[in-house]
Amino acid sequence: MNPPAEAEPGFAQGRSPSPASRLFFWGRWLVGIYLVLLAASHVVRLVWPVDAEPRPDLLNVELQEIDGERTGQGSVRLAYREVPPAPGAAVDTPAPVVLLVHGSPGYGRSVLHLGRLLARHAAVLIPDLPGFGGSTYWIPDYSIRAHASYLRQFLDSLGVDAVHVVGFSMGGGVGLELFRLAPERILSLTMLSSIGVQELELLGDYRLNHAIHALQLGLICLVQEGVPHFGRLDAMGLNIPYARNFYDTDQRRLRGLLERFDKPMLIVHGERDALVPATAAREHHRIVPQSRLVMLSGDHFLAFREPARLAAPVGAFIAEVERGEARTRAQATVERVRRAAQPFDPASVPGTQGFSLFVVLALIAAATLVSEDLTGIATGLLVARGSIGFVPGTLAVIIGIFTTDVLIYIGGRFLGRPALGRAPLKWLITPRTVERTGHWFDRRGAALIFLSRFTPGTRVATYIAAGMLRMRFLSFAGWLLLAVVLWVPIVVGVAAVFGFEIDRFVEPLAGPTWPWILGFAIGLYVVLRIGIRLFTFRGRRRLLGTWRRLTRWEFWPPWIFYLPAVAYVLWLGIKHRSLTLFTAANPALPDGGVVGESKYAIHRGLVHATDLLPKTTLLSAADAPDARMAVARAFMSEHELAFPVLIKPDVGERGRGVHLAHHEAELRQHVRRATRDLLLQEYIRGDEFGVFYYRMPHEARGRIWAITEKKLQSVMGDGKHSLEELILMDDQAVCQARVFLRRHEHRLDDVPAPGEAVSLGDLGNHCQGARFYDGTHRVTPALEEVVDRVSKGYEGFLVGRYDVRVPSPEDFEQGTNLTIIELNGVTSEATNIYDPKNSLWGAYRILFEQWRIIFRVAEANRKAGVRPSRLHRLLGRIGRHYFGSTA
Numbered sequence: 001m002n003p004p005a006e007a008e009p010g011f012a013q014g015r016s017p018s019p020a021s022r023l024f025f026w027g028r029w030l031v032g033i034y035l036v037l038l039a040a041s042h043v044v045r046l047v048w049p050v051d052a053e054p055r056p057d058l059l060n061v062e063l064q065e066i067d068g069e070r071t072g073q074g075s076v077r078l079a080y081r082e083v084p085p086a087p088g089a090a091v092d093t094p095a096p097v098v099l100l101v102h103g104s105p106g107y108g109r110s111v112l113h114l115g116r117l118l119a120r121h122a123a124v125l126i127p128d129l130p131g132f133g134g135s136t137y138w139i140p141d142y143s144i145r146a147h148a149s150y151l152r153q154f155l156d157s158l159g160v161d162a163v164h165v166v167g168f169s170m171g172g173g174v175g176l177e178l179f180r181l182a183p184e185r186i187l188s189l190t191m192l193s194s195i196g197v198q199e200l201e202l203l204g205d206y207r208l209n210h211a212i213h214a215l216q217l218g219l220i221c222l223v224q225e226g227v228p229h230f231g232r233l234d235a236m237g238l239n240i241p242y243a244r245n246f247y248d249t250d251q252r253r254l255r256g257l258l259e260r261f262d263k264p265m266l267i268v269h270g271e272r273d274a275l276v277p278a279t280a281a282r283e284h285h286r287i288v289p290q291s292r293l294v295m296l297s298g299d300h301f302l303a304f305r306e307p308a309r310l311a312a313p314v315g316a317f318i319a320e321v322e323r324g325e326a327r328t329r330a331q332a333t334v335e336r337v338r339r340a341a342q343p344f345d346p347a348s349v350p351g352t353q354g355f356s357l358f359v360v361l362a363l364i365a366a367a368t369l370v371s372e373d374l375t376g377i378a379t380g381l382l383v384a385r386g387s388i389g390f391v392p393g394t395l396a397v398i399i400g401i402f403t404t405d406v407l408i409y410i411g412g413r414f415l416g417r418p419a420l421g422r423a424p425l426k427w428l429i430t431p432r433t434v435e436r437t438g439h440w441f442d443r444r445g446a447a448l449i450f451l452s453r454f455t456p457g458t459r460v461a462t463y464i465a466a467g468m469l470r471m472r473f474l475s476f477a478g479w480l481l482l483a484v485v486l487w488v489p490i491v492v493g494v495a496a497v498f499g500f501e502i503d504r505f506v507e508p509l510a511g512p513t514w515p516w517i518l519g520f521a522i523g524l525y526v527v528l529r530i531g532i533r534l535f536t537f538r539g540r541r542r543l544l545g546t547w548r549r550l551t552r553w554e555f556w557p558p559w560i561f562y563l564p565a566v567a568y569v570l571w572l573g574i575k576h577r578s579l580t581l582f583t584a585a586n587p588a589l590p591d592g593g594v595v596g597e598s599k600y601a602i603h604r605g606l607v608h609a610t611d612l613l614p615k616t617t618l619l620s621a622a623d624a625p626d627a628r629m630a631v632a633r634a635f636m637s638e639h640e641l642a643f644p645v646l647i648k649p650d651v652g653e654r655g656r657g658v659h660l661a662h663h664e665a666e667l668r669q670h671v672r673r674a675t676r677d678l679l680l681q682e683y684i685r686g687d688e689f690g691v692f693y694y695r696m697p698h699e700a701r702g703r704i705w706a707i708t709e710k711k712l713q714s715v716m717g718d719g720k721h722s723l724e725e726l727i728l729m730d731d732q733a734v735c736q737a738r739v740f741l742r743r744h745e746h747r748l749d750d751v752p753a754p755g756e757a758v759s760l761g762d763l764g765n766h767c768q769g770a771r772f773y774d775g776t777h778r779v780t781p782a783l784e785e786v787v788d789r790v791s792k793g794y795e796g797f798l799v800g801r802y803d804v805r806v807p808s809p810e811d812f813e814q815g816t817n818l819t820i821i822e823l824n825g826v827t828s829e830a831t832n833i834y835d836p837k838n839s840l841w842g843a844y845r846i847l848f849e850q851w852r853i854i855f856r857v858a859e860a861n862r863k864a865g866v867r868p869s870r871l872h873r874l875l876g877r878i879g880r881h882y883f884g885s886t887a
Helices: 019-047 108-118 144-158 170-181 206-226 240-248 251-260 278-287 307-322 334-341 354-367 372-385 390-414 417-421 431-444 447-452 459-468 473-509 514-535 537-551 563-575 599-605 607-612 625-638 664-673 723-729 733-743 781-793 809-814 840-863 871-883
Strands: 059-067 070-083 097-101 123-128 163-168 186-192 265-270 292-296 616-619 645-649 659-661 678-682 687-694 703-711 714-716 757-759 771-774 799-806 819-824
Touching: 059 144, 070 108, 070 144, 097 108, 097 144, 097 170, 108 123, 108 163, 108 307, 123 144, 144 170, 163 170, 163 307, 170 186, 170 251, 186 307, 206 240, 206 251, 206 354, 251 278, 265 278, 265 307, 278 292, 278 334, 292 307, 354 372, 354 390, 372 390, 372 473, 390 459, 390 473, 447 459, 447 473, 459 473, 514 537, 537 723, 537 733, 563 840, 599 616, 599 678, 599 819, 607 781, 607 819, 616 625, 625 664, 625 678, 645 664, 659 664, 687 781, 687 809, 687 840, 703 781, 703 840, 714 723, 723 733, 781 809, 799 809, 799 840
Parallel strands: 097 123, 097 163, 163 186, 186 265, 265 292
Antiparallel strands: 059 070, 070 123, 616 678, 645 659, 645 678, 687 703, 687 799, 703 771, 714 757, 799 819
């Protein structure tokens, strides 16, 4: 179904839509159709699963479900084929039994031709391992260990006491695990192109291999569950059971099984095997001294392509075992036993080759999408281990980075600015960031592409801007390639050299090397991300600001700073025999003003002091955005208010969500984005103070316990440096440079005139960049009289903090021309704790004393009959506040 043409963006306004608008418009329709198809596909797969009915051409047995070493309650169907001895075959009666185990991906039919050829020597059983072919598709565990358990049950169900196991690829690992479970039932083991020791599998390390298998599993799950296929992909080889087979399998134990294997063994392998290297077959032959090795010219798939070449040596071997002529471990030669006893030499492991090398290099290139620097470091570590060569590894990283960055450029060129407002780009960069990058292009040209490679954090915005500004592709690609070719070998080389040295240092310690390697990788990543910034003024100052935020407690996140305060409040609750006693401190406010109190309700509670309040109205979230804007316009018109105006959540704290709207477009943006009630408030200019007040219920007068003097930060222009440089040069502003640079991103390149003061903030919130100082020395009788009168007029309010603005400090001390911006309850702190002169302990001392006052007031209220909130009710309100809807 096609949408009406007039609905396409741009037509309704009589203008042609941009290509990006068309793309997003039609993209939404395609996504909708895709989701419908995907849902239908899942319904079909649920109603008609791939393993719904047993296949009539296969024999079936029911087995108990296996999960690791445990037997589950469910049942699993195992399908199999039985090939009786061929007519005229020279076999004893009863005939020996061969258990032919397929590999992964695959099922019994893939080795059926080989099985028919082996039927000249024995009866052949060819099972479809659970998860494959005609057997049950979904099982808890797909590992070779679980498959061996299923095969033991399978043999029990058929009454077969002993078998010759012939295992192809992963099937060889299943055969070794079956030997571990039931060695008495194994007459011999033939390993055809078989897996084995972990050291010669893929990258040679379980953790690295497991990570690759996890990535493979994730990609296959994404395709199989995220693509409408109506069950077709379930029946294909490269499916989830195949990926789970590798992911669930732990090959580390196979070396020990090979070293303990004491029955006759035949190893048949192709010299050009790209999946399991021929070196693995030779290592298996070494550590199993009684084994016989047959190397053939061919690849991994001889069992499919040339089964007759395999059947001859395998059949002869089985006949030899049946005659009792094949050697066991006890009959191995002394020289072979001596060689088998020698420890494994890691230096003998060749680098990754063939198809495995291709897979690794492809994964390296793909990993650059996640993190270019981390991929370079990881590649260097693989080079240090000898898993891959320096040149192919470096080329893979270069190709991955270059391709990714070119795609970013193309996205910027063809999607343009509308894409910046949509996920995922809107999470990474802002339109203003791209605009600033465009200004840099005007001044510095294409060299910016080169420099961005050595400046972490600027690459995505730079490449998008290059596309949006239609920089010539050849110029972009040339500068980018030059930078990547210079950068990547340095990263890979450093990681390789130091990784090799760490390996050599740790080896004599006889401990695991991976913690050291991981620590080195993290350290090198930190150096790349942080150390490089030391080469630029901007980078050094930003790092200094970050350091100061980490080392100065006033900038710590609240959940860290308030932990001791929470513990102290709990102790006071226990001391007063009520964990929620503090909620009785302000009967006028819900729960005393802990969380969730309405600022508008408090504003109305101060109606007796309207001469001290700014003009305020409520914009209800229940109304449509246009209706809220109509209320805002009418309110501003009625009270003759001009921009800027203050807009903030009706329920909130610590300045979160508070904005100063300088024009109607900015106001409309905040109104449309909000999902909770908002307050629209007259903006009052002047100096801001925080006044912490309390009054005991039985006392006639209250008192001001603490005052905070709030200073809005500013920088002074010199006619030489940009606003960004002035912010970074200021020892105070640099601590909150992140806030100021984001707030003033539209003018960071401006150069203020000499002597021009540039205010960095408009609001007296610590989290928005204001500085707090202890102003308790400004308490005067006149000020206390005004604050006490206002407080006593608000019945049920006894303790909390007023935020007020006044034209001057003198007016504040005289209690004249005050405007109460906000009033908060028991969780409003005496913010003079953030005075830089206070130590951490000094801040806690003030905070603890504040809570002692709150509990004293609450205790007096409880004696007067006020009941504290119930704990479950309080916790419910806190939970709804912090984990409910957000603005």
